Amino acid sequence: MALDTRERVRKAAVKLFADKGFHGTGIRELAQESRLSTASLYHYMGSKEDLLVDIMRTCLQSLRDSATAAVADVRDPVQRLTTLVKLHVKAHARMPKETWIVDNEIHVLSPALRRSVIALRDEYERLWADAISDGVARGVFDTAHPAVTRIALLEMCNGVARWYSPRGSLSLDDLAEHYADMALRVLGACPHGSAEGQSKSE
């Protein structure tokens, strides 16, 4: 049924856009990967760009929504940032293609669409900004340039999408743990007890 096909198209697009970039992906490849003719492709999408923006929005919305929910009643800044980092890292490890696309292909969008996606991304990043500034305000974080630090941390975590493989030696949980640890270190939040090795929370 239609839904499956639509899903197939999206999957093909995610794969190809991530592999070869938006401009590097042709409509024909997309059709072939979707097992459709190029003409049929257009039953399931508006334009190539619509497809891209749709992928981005879905990904960002899910990230924003799950992060918002996860952090909703967490007061402690350390806990809050830990949660955000872990969620971010896991998302990037589990959906490396989608997140890579979001992180790297925004510039190909036409201005109006770009703005809308960036707005979404900003909503998400505000969660990080709030957690950080809150921590700084409460004195549990120590960083000279909170805004720069936020960007640095986000970039650091985005990187996961580029290399993480579930077949490697590092489990998803350990990965997330490690990144959370690094983030807290960057923020100068001695992770109370001791090293991240034992951190049972999560």
Added chain:
Amino acid sequence: MALDTRERVRKAAVKLFADKGFHGTGIRELAQESRLSTASLYHYMGSKEDLLVDIMRTCLQSLRDSATAAVADVRDPVQRLTTLVKLHVKAHARMPKETWIVDNEIHVLSPALRRSVIALRDEYERLWADAISDGVARGVFDTAHPAVTRIALLEMCNGVARWYSPRGSLSLDDLAEHYADMALRVLGACPHGSAEGQSKSE
């Protein structure tokens, strides 16, 4: 004279590849930006891909060479890493377009060229890897997953190319300082005696 023209072409390519991506940049735009006809363009370059690879190599070689030199007789891992980070960050802040291209367009290269560029990048990253593992071996760095940490730090620093503007409030030195500080924190290098805050070296 030829050299100036060649330089103009390269500059145009750097600008356009960074702005719109390799596949998003057409030969005609390149010609126009270089104030040349498309045909003339081919006096100054091999193919579009050659131009790209040339930009990448030049950038990576300069990075690798200056880093190698800067670190050549620095024994202290903390100092070594500090030096590497600052150099990396400054390079990314000063040549955001070139470094962005290196960091994001490798995947468009054909396999053979890609391998050669990756080899170069690996040479450079080895400097980081060595500094880190050395620090870990000597017990001045503390990180559970050195390889992951290296990648994380590199990604964190690469991000600078995406946003830093010399017209902002942060000077280049302060920026580099801040990133070095973050990197050392990530590595658990209590900036012992000499707090990195005052680090006069650099």
Added chain:
Amino acid sequence: MALDTRERVRKAAVKLFADKGFHGTGIRELAQESRLSTASLYHYMGSKEDLLVDIMRTCLQSLRDSATAAVADVRDPVQRLTTLVKLHVKAHARMPKETWIVDNEIHVLSPALRRSVIALRDEYERLWADAISDGVARGVFDTAHPAVTRIALLEMCNGVARWYSPRGSLSLDDLAEHYADMALRVLGACPHGSAEGQSKSE
């Protein structure tokens, strides 16, 4: 019910073909304007071309039939031509789209269909030709090149479809009157005593 739908399709086609031309009108626009899916469209028409030819035939047949009837027992050439012109002008003013299509899109038809439509048009124009040659024979019309004059008059009258608006200052009757007057002048039929002389207005 079907008839209504069929009528809707035809109306949509008339509108669009007149607005944007046959080749300028897509099946999808047609479907949209008809509030139907493209597939459903094909329940109500053969092909796009069939639809066009149908519109043309209907229009020409109605024109031919009403003209034939109107002129059936009018012997006086002046009266006959007056009647023809008025009818023609009114038809073009009332059905500007249909008549525009007939007058301007014949060339898109495939040869066989084109011939059939042209045959119909020729039947209609024969009424004009007969009236004119009759008038010339009887000496009430005076024109050096009757065939050329016929074409010239027809073109002149066709023009009405391009610009007449019922919302303008000219009533349909006045319009028809004026054109009839012009036609008779062209034919050198001093409209004195007889015929359209009744019309004092104008």
Added chain:
Amino acid sequence: MALDTRERVRKAAVKLFADKGFHGTGIRELAQESRLSTASLYHYMGSKEDLLVDIMRTCLQSLRDSATAAVADVRDPVQRLTTLVKLHVKAHARMPKETWIVDNEIHVLSPALRRSVIALRDEYERLWADAISDGVARGVFDTAHPAVTRIALLEMCNGVARWYSPRGSLSLDDLAEHYADMALRVLGACPHGSAEGQSKSE
């Protein structure tokens, strides 16, 4: 050399646009008729629409300029209109394709271009309007609706492009003469005594 090719392209376009309409003419046909590849075609034109608008402008400008010149120092309205009609008719007989395109394909232009072409056409038609209103003012023309009459006359004359063949029995001069005669009749300018009386033939 380039000019010849450019001319070939234009000629091909004139032929095809007139034969099959703008939308009915494909880029491939255009290329074939120009003895060029479709890609090469784009060395000699901007877009298909640019080509069309260029043809229209050239035609209208030449018409406007020659008419303006021809009528420049003709005071007598009868003479003026005679000149305009003859020139118009001869232009339509000699360049039936170009004039047909101007007269029938304006509606395919995008709004901005359409406006510019219509402006040009309006400039030209003003010459007619002026001649007519001048004649009416001086009492040598007699028409109830000058504006309508102007349109009617223009349409009448445009028709020539649809059928005139130099291989027919009517010479260009006779043709022009006949149309001028018809026009003057429509305007109620008894042609005897005055003006175009010279024309002994007819």
Added chain:
DNA sequence: AATGAATGAGAATTCATTCAT
């Protein structure tokens, strides 16, 4: 050194139409 001319291949998208349901 520089470029106008030229192009085969490919870009994204739409075409009119059919068919199974």
Added chain:
DNA sequence: TATGAATGAATTCTCATTCAT
């Protein structure tokens, strides 16, 4: 009656590149 799905062929136009001058 109505339509989602599907498509081969066509659409306009651009691609990176070569070559003769």
